[in-house]
Amino acid sequence: MERNTRQRKAIQQCLVDAGRPLSPQEILEAAQGAVPGMGLATVYRNIKIMLEAGDIAAVALPGGGDRYEIAGHGHHHHFHCRGCDRVYEVHACPGDMQKLAPDGFQLESHELTLYGLCSQCR
Amino acid sequence: MERNTRQRKAIQQCLVDAGRPLSPQEILEAAQGAVPGMGLATVYRNIKIMLEAGDIAAVALPGGGDRYEIAGHGHHHHFHCRGCDRVYEVHACPGDMQKLAPDGFQLESHELTLYGLCSQCR
DNA sequence: TTGTATGCAAAGCGTTTGCAGTGAT
DNA sequence: ATCACTGCAAACGCTTTGCATACAA
Numbered sequence: 001m002e003r004n005t006r007q008r009k010a011i012q013q014c015l016v017d018a019g020r021p022l023s024p025q026e027i028l029e030a031a032q033g034a035v036p037g038m039g040l041a042t043v044y045r046n047i048k049i050m051l052e053a054g055d056i057a058a059v060a061l062p063g064g065g066d067r068y069e070i071a072g073h074g075h076h077h078h079f080h081c082r083g084c085d086r087v088y089e090v091h092a093c094p095g096d097m098q099k100l101a102p103d104g105f106q107l108e109s110h111e112l113t114l115y116g117l118c119s120q121c122r
Numbered sequence: 123m124e125r126n127t128r129q130r131k132a133i134q135q136c137l138v139d140a141g142r143p144l145s146p147q148e149i150l151e152a153a154q155g156a157v158p159g160m161g162l163a164t165v166y167r168n169i170k171i172m173l174e175a176g177d178i179a180a181v182a183l184p185g186g187g188d189r190y191e192i193a194g195h196g197h198h199h200h201f202h203c204r205g206c207d208r209v210y211e212v213h214a215c216p217g218d219m220q221k222l223a224p225d226g227f228q229l230e231s232h233e234l235t236l237y238g239l240c241s242q243c244r
Numbered sequence: 245t246t247g248t249a250t251g252c253a254a255a256g257c258g259t260t261t262g263c264a265g266t267g268a269t
Numbered sequence: 270a271t272c273a274c275t276g277c278a279a280a281c282g283c284t285t286t287g288c289a290t291a292c293a294a
Binding site: 060061062064066077079081082088090092093095097099100101102103105106108109111114117118 | 182184188199210212215216217219221222223225227228229230231232233234235236237239240244
Binding site for chain 1: 258259260261267268269
């Protein structure tokens with residue numbers, strides 16, 4: 001039976017508040033505002049549980065650790081700012097990719113990451 | 123002064139032969155065919171040197187460690203087979219992405235990764 | 245001969261796991 | 270009162286670094 005702890009609520013809340021994918025470290029720092037003394041292991045354990053429950057989604061960025069965001073935002077991509085290292089959601093998509101795949105390859109999904117500077121860093 | 127060791131030649135050669143991005147571990151195993159006893163640290167050190175020299179390029183895949191490929195293949199993307207975990211080059215591109223970026227964001231580059239099954243695994 | 249490059253082993257770093265104690269139910 | 274969850278610390282896998290030796294120049 002799954003329990004609704006202060007820690008789990010804090011993690012979920014800070015992901016909702018952020019509105020963008022957060023790294024485990026970012027989650028820890030944000031959630032420690034609500035639950036001082038929270039440990040990093042707790043963040044990882046809850047991420048795993050929430051992933052399996054489908055509450056959150058992993059954003060597998062090129063070049064490093066995964067970030068996590070609240071699930072249910074539909075198909076979208078990400079913009080990675082090289083200034084502040086933040087990741088933003090991009091609710092646009094070039095569309096059908098099947099024609100890009102080599103002949104005989106079966107396309108199942110795709111991920112697109114844009115790089116540049118966000119409006120603040122520019 | 124940069125030296126042309128057997129190890130470095132072996133690493134470069136196996137990347138050329140593979141024709142697709144290899145992980146450090148894959149490079150080690152391939153290069154040990156030419157230079158038995160080669161260490162993993164040597165692979166990492168040469169990767170770093172060759173990256174800085176612009177001889178190879180890092181392929182920063184979502185979800186884990188980087189792979190490396192011979193530089194100079196022009197702008198391209200990658201197809202990641204979930205069956206054999208191999209990565210293939212895709213010499214096609216959806217084109218202009220600027221319109222996808224949020225207003226006020228400055229787009230500099232993009233990476234596209236396709237997922238699915240390669241012709242062998244399908 | 246010189247000093248970069250190597251192999252090994254130890255150290256880092258982010259993530260995962262074991263364990264005894266805590267707290268939601 | 271249970272037993273899932275927590276914090277801590279140790280373990281883990283991948284990458285990097287320190288050091289003495291080997292070898293390309």
